[in-house]
Amino acid sequence: MNTINALQSTPLQTAKSSQPKEATGDFGNMLKDAIQQVNKTQVESEQMSQKLVTGEVQNVHEVMIAAKKASLSLNLTVEVRNKVIESYQEIMRMQM
Secondary structure, eight states, rough: OOHHHHHSOOOOOOOTTOOOHHHHHHHHHHHHHHHHHHHHHHHHHHHHHHHHHHOOOHHHHHHHHHHHHHHHHHHHHHHHEEEEEHHHHHHHHHHH
C-alpha cells in the first residue's frame, strides 16, 4: 500500500524531463522491495509455525493467518511473474 500511495503522490513528469535510467532504477527498487516483502511474510510464517510446534504460541488462528498471508503473497508474485513473461513472449512474437 505504501508503494501505491507514493506513486499517487508524485507528480507526473513529461517524457522530455525524465530519464530512462531513473525510471528503471525506481521500477527496479519497487520490484526489489515487493520481493523482499514477500520473503518477509514467508519468514514470519515459518517462525510462527516453529513457535507453534515448540509451544511458544498457543493461538493456532494467528499461525494459520500468517501462513495464509504468506501463501497469498507468494501466489500473487508468481502470477505477476507469469503475466510479465507472457507479455514479453507476446511482444517477441510481434512482427516489426
